[in-house]
Amino acid sequence: MNLVNTPDWEETLREQAVRALRDAAPQAAVPQSLGDLPLTLLSHNRSVADGQTAYLLGQALVLLVSAAQFPDASAIEVQKMADMRACLGAPAGRVVLDVQGHGRAQGRSFLIVPRCKPLAQGRIARRVASWRVRGDLLQWLRELTALAQAPDAATQQEFLASLAALSAMALLPDALRHAAQQQMERLQAGQVQARHMPMHGDLWTGNVMHRPDGRLAIIDWGGSVVRGYGVYDLIRAADSLGLSRRRLARELDWHARALGDAQQGAQLHLLAALGYYARHLGEFPAQQFAVLASRCCARLEAALGRPLSSC
Structure with a gap:
């Protein structure tokens, strides 16, 4: 069954994303309204086999979730980003976005990064x-x-x-x-x-x-x-x-x-x-x-x- 874009799947994903954001920051630093962040589909990447689907989470964050066929793609990217930041150091590492949160929803990994233009x-x-x-x-x-x-x-x-x-x-x-x-x-x-x-x-x-x-x-x-x-x-x-x-x-x-x-x-x-x-x-x-x-x-x-x- 393809769960992409179904209301139940997206609500599960949103809930897990909010939990990941809360886990990644001290509770005092997380707004009480975080649970109300809407999830809006930006793109469903079909250009590559392991492409990630992108959602806008609220107005300032982007959530990337792995395809069902490649559930670990986002988790791998989180690790690759951490490895590259450690390798590049300053100032070259400035181009790598900070991961705001990451986790899994129904077995599929996801990560959250700041929204960019x-x-x-x-x-x-x-x-x-x-x-x-x-x-x-x-x-x-x-x-x-x-x-x-x-x-x-x-x-x-x-x-x-x-x-x-x-x-x-x-x-x-x-x-x-x-x-x-x-x-x-x-x-x-x-x-x-x-x-x-x-x-x-x-x-x-x-x-x-x-x-x-x-x-x-x-x-x-x-x-x-x-x-x-x-x-x-x-x-x-x-x-x-x-x-x-x-x-x-x-x-x-x-x-x-x-x-x-x-x-x-x-x-x-x-x-x-x-x-x-x-x-x-x-x-x-x-x-x-x-x-x-x-x-x-x-x-x-x-x-x-x-x-x-x-x-």
């Missing part, structure tokens, strides 16, 4: 909004790369496993697979360095918002990785923001140098990131991933002005 909709309005936010977002991405860890043997093995997975994926273009093989050989020969760093994993404008005070907020941390890979978030953000090739080239140069390899850093880290996701597709369709991987690599090639296989 998404970027403007509409072709022209969204372009203007993207232009306004890009400086803050690109600065935050530099802060992430500055947190890259020192190379070690374990990291090298992780990179090699990810690159091997990418080179073995038959759905990908031969040139992309060959480029992954080239980076494996360079890594094994000590010509490039593997460095883990925090990675959001789905950084596009739909996951970029503004808090009520105007500060940047980033949502949807379910796919984030503390020991992640560089450049991938930058490429995804650049594609969504409509960043020019010249501006992206400048950013790539900065990130590659910060990662310790101005010549090969961008290629190595992007391909290893894609390989990581090739190893952890989960419910993500392989064909759809192949399209995404090709798009990311085409974006990088355009900015660098040369094919990856020739680097």
Whole structure:
């Protein structure tokens, strides 16, 4: 039985959400009217298998609840947000929203975060909004790369496993697979360095918002990785923001140098990131991933002005 949008389900969810809010704060700090907060459906995310349904709770909070088929999705995101805040520290952790409460309703996990304002909709309005936010977002991405860890043997093995997975994926273009093989050989020969760093994993404008005070907020941390890979978030953000090739080239140069390899850093880290996701597709369709991987690599090639296989 599908309980989404049924009155009984939503009332149960609302009651459990109010209880979670009370449990998360000292009783004296919780308004007596909390129990009267209305629950209003915002969106039912069917774009991914484990997408969460979003409700407005009162006027200042958003409640995200897992799909019945993936009841732990919200609980996983709560843990990922906590892990990422601890990893990022200040100031980079400023973009992660504070979880106001979390729990379960009829076995499905949920979390509650402050309500934020998404970027403007509409072709022209969204372009203007993207232009306004890009400086803050690109600065935050530099802060992430500055947190890259020192190379070690374990990291090298992780990179090699990810690159091997990418080179073995038959759905990908031969040139992309060959480029992954080239980076494996360079890594094994000590010509490039593997460095883990925090990675959001789905950084596009739909996951970029503004808090009520105007500060940047980033949502949807379910796919984030503390020991992640560089450049991938930058490429995804650049594609969504409509960043020019010249501006992206400048950013790539900065990130590659910060990662310790101005010549090969961008290629190595992007391909290893894609390989990581090739190893952890989960419910993500392989064909759809192949399209995404090709798009990311085409974006990088355009900015660098040369094919990856020739680097």
